[in-house]
Amino acid sequence: MEEMKDLVLNYVINEYQEDEDEEITYDTPLISSGYVDSFSMVSLKVFLEKKFQIKIPDDKATPEAFDTVNKIVELVNEYTNK
Amino acid sequence: MTNIGSYEERVRNFDWSLSENELKHTEGEIINIGWYCSDRICEMGKGNRIALYHEGFGEIERKYTFNDIRLASNTIGEYLRALGINHEERVCLFMDRIPELYLSFLGVLKIGAVVQPLFSAFGDESLHVRLDDAKTRAIITQRKHLSKVRKIIDKLPSLEFIIIVDHNRAKELREKEVAFNLQEATPVEEMEIYPTKAESPSVLHYTSGTTGQPKGVRHVHYSLISQYLTTKWVLDLQEDDIYWCTADPGWVTGTSYGIIGPWSMGITQCVLDSGFSAEAWYRFIEKYKITVWYSAPTAIRSLMKAGEEIVKRFDLSSLRHLASVGEPLNAEAVIWSEKVFHKPFLDTYWQTETGSIMITNFPGMKIKAGSMGKSFPGITGVVLDSKTFEPITEPGKVGLIAFKPGWPAMMRTYWNNDEKYREKFANGWYMAGDRAYLDAEGYYWFIGRDDDVINTGGHLVSPFEVESALLEHEAVGESAVVAKPDELNMEVVKAYITLKPGYKVNDDLELDIMNFIRKRLSPLAMPQEIEYMDSLPKTRSGKIMRRILHAREWGEDIGDVSTLEDD
Numbered sequence: 001m002e003e004m005k006d007l008v009l010n011y012v013i014n015e016y017q018e019d020e021d022e023e024i025t026y027d028t029p030l031i032s033s034g035y036v037d038s039f040s041m042v043s044l045k046v047f048l049e050k051k052f053q054i055k056i057p058d059d060k061a062t063p064e065a066f067d068t069v070n071k072i073v074e075l076v077n078e079y080t081n082k
Numbered sequence: 083m084t085n086i087g088s089y090e091e092r093v094r095n096f097d098w099s100l101s102e103n104e105l106k107h108t109e110g111e112i113i114n115i116g117w118y119c120s121d122r123i124c125e126m127g128k129g130n131r132i133a134l135y136h137e138g139f140g141e142i143e144r145k146y147t148f149n150d151i152r153l154a155s156n157t158i159g160e161y162l163r164a165l166g167i168n169h170e171e172r173v174c175l176f177m178d179r180i181p182e183l184y185l186s187f188l189g190v191l192k193i194g195a196v197v198q199p200l201f202s203a204f205g206d207e208s209l210h211v212r213l214d215d216a217k218t219r220a221i222i223t224q225r226k227h228l229s230k231v232r233k234i235i236d237k238l239p240s241l242e243f244i245i246i247v248d249h250n251r252a253k254e255l256r257e258k259e260v261a262f263n264l265q266e267a268t269p270v271e272e273m274e275i276y277p278t279k280a281e282s283p284s285v286l287h288y289t290s291g292t293t294g295q296p297k298g299v300r301h302v303h304y305s306l307i308s309q310y311l312t313t314k315w316v317l318d319l320q321e322d323d324i325y326w327c328t329a330d331p332g333w334v335t336g337t338s339y340g341i342i343g344p345w346s347m348g349i350t351q352c353v354l355d356s357g358f359s360a361e362a363w364y365r366f367i368e369k370y371k372i373t374v375w376y377s378a379p380t381a382i383r384s385l386m387k388a389g390e391e392i393v394k395r396f397d398l399s400s401l402r403h404l405a406s407v408g409e410p411l412n413a414e415a416v417i418w419s420e421k422v423f424h425k426p427f428l429d430t431y432w433q434t435e436t437g438s439i440m441i442t443n444f445p446g447m448k449i450k451a452g453s454m455g456k457s458f459p460g461i462t463g464v465v466l467d468s469k470t471f472e473p474i475t476e477p478g479k480v481g482l483i484a485f486k487p488g489w490p491a492m493m494r495t496y497w498n499n500d501e502k503y504r505e506k507f508a509n510g511w512y513m514a515g516d517r518a519y520l521d522a523e524g525y526y527w528f529i530g531r532d533d534d535v536i537n538t539g540g541h542l543v544s545p546f547e548v549e550s551a552l553l554e555h556e557a558v559g560e561s562a563v564v565a566k567p568d569e570l571n572m573e574v575v576k577a578y579i580t581l582k583p584g585y586k587v588n589d590d591l592e593l594d595i596m597n598f599i600r601k602r603l604s605p606l607a608m609p610q611e612i613e614y615m616d617s618l619p620k621t622r623s624g625k626i627m628r629r630i631l632h633a634r635e636w637g638e639d640i641g642d643v644s645t646l647e648d649d
Contacts, residue, residue, distance in 0.1 A: 015597055019226030021250055033139045034178065034357040037203060038384075039539070039605035043596045050589040062387075063359055 004052075004076065009069045011047055016040065026070045031063040041066055048072065054079040084445040086315040089456070096459040098490055101311040105346070112277045113303045115284055116159070116191035119345035120152035121275070128348050135324075135352040135370055136181050144181055148348065151185060156270040158182075158189030161262055165243055167220055169194030169276050170283055174213060174221040175331070176231070178202050179355040182247045182264055183331055186222050187341055191284055191303075194276025198286040198298075201332030202227055207551060207602040210234040211295055212288045213241060216497055222262075224248050232256065280304035286497060287334045289434040290544035292533040298497030299434045305338075305491035306346060308438035312458060313343030316430060317374055318403050318445045325351040326367070327376040333541065334434040335407050338491070339376055360388035364396040371400035378408040380539040382415045382427060383570050393422050403445055405430055408540020409572050410528040413452035429454055431526070433514060435506065437491025440514075441483075441526050454518065454526040462486035463526070464511070465518055471509035477522040480529050484511035534628055536565040538573050541606050545575075545628065548599060548607050552577060555598050557585040562618050564632040566611060577609035578618060578631050587614050621645040 005026055013024055016035050030036045036044060045061050048054070056079055065075045086092055107113050123129070129149035136144045146154070167173060173190045175197060177183040183199070190197040198216055200209065202224075209230055213221070220243035223231060231244055235258065242258060249261035278284070285301040313319055317339065325344050329335035344351045352370045356362060358381065367375065404419060404427045411429035419427045428443035431454045441463055443455035457463035464473040465481030474481045492512065495503045506513055517529040536543040545563035552561035559580040565573035579595075581587070592612050600608040619627045622645060633640040 018229065019224075021225065029139075029357075031357045032359045032362055034355070036357075037605050038358055039608060039610075040600055042610045043593060043600060043608060046593050046596060050593060063357070063384075067359075 001073065001077075005069055005073050007051070008048070008072055008076075011051075012036070012044075012069065015043070015047075024069075027068050029067050030069070031067045036066070038063060044072075048076055052076050052080055084315075085318050085320065086444055086446065089444050089447050089459070092315070092459040098307055098311075098460055101307045101490075105306065105310060107307070109280070111279075112275075113280055113306065114191060114194075114275050114278045115303050115306050115342055115346070116155055116188040117275045118306055119188055119342060120148060120155055123148040123345070123348040124152050126348065131348065132350045133345060134181065134184060135350070136355065137353070137366065138180065138355045146181065146185075148345075151188065151345075153269040153271065154181075154185040154264060155188035155192055156273040157264065157267050158186050158262075159192040160270045160273055161267065162190065162195065162220065163193050165220065165245075165260075167193065167195050167243075169278075170196055171220075172196045172198050172216045172218040172286060174198040174200055174216075174218045176200050176202055176204075176209065176221055176223040176227055177247065178224065178226075179330060179353055180224070180247070181353075182222070184341055184353070185264065187331065187337065188345075191278075192273065192275050194278050194282065196283045196286050196300075198288075199331045199337060200288070201330060201604065203606075204230075204332075204604050205600070205602045206230040206233040208296075208547075208604055208607075210237060212298070213238055215288075215295065216286055216298055219243065220245060222247060225250060225253075228259075278303045281494070283494070285337055287337070287434050289334075290535060290542045290547060291502075292535050292544065293546050294502075294544075296544065296547065297499055297502055299334075299493045300495050300497050301437050301491065302494055305437045306342060307490035308460075309338050309342045309491055310346045312439040312442075313339060313347055316428075316439050316442050316444060316458070317343065317376060317405055319344060319347050319349045319374055323349055323373045323402075324370055324400070325349050325374045325376070326354070326370070326372045327351065328354075328378065328381060329376070329407070334437070335376075335378075338438055339407075358384060360385050360392055364393060364398065367398050367401065368396045373400050374403045374405075375401060376405045376407065377427070378540040379406055379411050379415060380408070380571050382406060382411070382419065386415065386418050387570065390422055398423060401425065404428065405443075407432070407439075409537050410454065411452075416449065416451040426451070431455070431528070435493045435512075436485070436489075436514075437493060438489070440485060440489075450521075450525050452527070453521075454528055456524050456526070457485075461489055465520055465526075466509070466511060466513075468532075471511065474520070478519050480517055480519045482532055483514040483516045483518050483526070484508075485514065486510075487512045534564070534632070536563075536573050536575055538565070538568075538575060538606055539571040543575055543607050547603060548575060548577065548609070551599055551602050551607070552579060552595070552609075554602070555595055557581055557591060558595070560618050560626070562626045562628050562631055563609070564628055564635055566635045568610070574610040575607060576611045576613065576635060578613050578615055580615055580617060619646060 217240040327340040406427040430442040548563040566576035568574040
């Protein structure tokens with residue numbers, strides 16, 4: 001679980017963080033704070049699906065479900081366990 | 083009682099001098115948008131009225147009176163002047179929706195320079211194209227966006243000043259970089275406003291077309307005349323209103339109706355600088371008791387998707403008037419807002435090039451859900467036959483939306499591209515680039531674009547720009563970009579590509595290409611789907627037939643394929 005969180009966190013930091021001075025943690029709001037906008041969410045969804053070999057239904061890929069690393073991992077676990 | 087009163091009477095008696103008189107502007111005299119939006123309001127005795135409630139990440143609130151924005155814009159203006167920025171030189175604003183963005187907008191205008199707001203999510207390539215074309219002299223930005231500017235600075239010999247509003251003193255500034263902290267600067271009480279006239283250039287907004295690079299739309303200070311009156315009659319802003327325009331000032335809605343319109347009327351407005359969340363938006367409306375809300379169909383559809391239960395948790399009874407912009411507002415959204423907010427969102431239609439609202443629904447007027455509405459008084463709008471460019475008189479017949487030139491906010495040209503500007507006119511009419519029909523009561527009904535430009539979430543994306551950027555990816559051989567229908571955004575970008583020899587389709591490649599475009603251009607331009615082909619459909623002369631791919635996406639007839647290259 002920790003490994004999955006770190007994987008997702010590192011991806012978010014590498015791909016979406018613009019200001020090096022700001023710290024992104026497992027609980028940092030990503031969508032609601034503007035780090036990842038709604039258009040960029042698609043690339044994050046593609047990353048999760050490819051990395052974890054899952055399919056996330058479009059209606060589950062909501063800004064709320066993607067808003068923090070912790071919530072993302074929760075969602076991923078829901079589909080890796082299926 | 084609405085500001086417009088009777089639409090029919092306004093149309094019968096209309097003259098733009100009505101707006102000039104209210105603003106006490108006389109032909110030939112000085113007119114400066116920055117002054118009108120701050121100093122004039124203070125001179126009217128409203129200096130202590132709140133101009134801006136700003137909420138940033140973490141619900142951090144800042145508020146500014148009209149006197150505060152007068153002082154802040156003076157301070158920024160004098161700072162730019164001291165750097166040596168002259169009138170008509172371009173100053174780019176490349177910031178998130180922080181107060182400094184709004185205050186700098188006025189400050190740049192006050193010294194007679196041309197303000198060039200750019201969407202802060204633009205990647206370095208998008209930024210470079212626009213700054214290079216405009217020969218921008220200064221850019222005001224934040225440290226989080228600095229890396230993008232630094233990547234391209236060597237390719238921008240005209241760019242002399244990179245002004246950072248939130249510089250971290252622990253970090254070193256590089257050549258051309260300067261730190262300017264508004265909170266620490268000594269406020270400038272008196273400032274000599276540059277004596278701009280009606281035709282002095284004011285705002286430069288870049289917009290995308292089907293082919294070629296994005297075009298800089300040049301507006302003038304006289305645009306205020308229509309921006310003020312359309313704000314008053316369409317958005318119906320009144321003395322005690324609390325207004326929220328959700329548009330980013332990187333786009334024309336965020337300046338015409340997110341700064342100029344409301345502040346020239348002395349109206350209090352709110353800005354929420356955070357990503358979209360239905361809960362955050364409803365909480366914001368409740369907290370500030372927002373009365374007039376100007377938003378976009380994509381956002382409205384996102385709210386619809388969030389459901390009705392969440393609405394019930396908030397007191398939104400303050401809302402009295404709602405309007406929408408950016409793309410056609412589907413009838414379903416109008417009906418939904420009537421049910422949930424007890425009033426409809428009114429669709430408004432206009433463009434970067436028009437500078438102000440052209441066709442719209444009006445408060446108090448009969449609303450036909452799904453219709454664009456009627457022409458604004460003083461605007462002569464028609465649909466033209468696509469072959470003869472003559473006005474169509476038959477109701478229901480589809481043609482090209484066009485307007486008689488000469489309204490105050492009409493663009494004056496495309497920057498560096500008078501030729502492209504002249505192409506916007508046919509038979510004496512300004513061509514909007516959209517197709518529609520008029521019904522028997524004079525209501526317009528939108529059909530579609532007349533070109534290949536993609537309208538995603540209310541923002542125009544050029545397929546040419548995306549295709550060109552795709553070709554810069556090492557794996558991409560050929561590319562074609564079309565609009566794909568999308569329930570939320572109306573359209574999203576879809577790319578068809580062939581791969582260069584030696585590259586194979588694999589899990590990582592799609593993601594790599596998506597992120598490549600997202601960072602080079604913008605998240606809007608990022609293909610939401612990529613489809614690999616062995617070859618793209620082409621004419622015998624080698625031109626990629628985008629329309630065939632478009633027809634595939636939309637389930638349309640692919641039309642004449644006699645020129646299609648044989649396999």
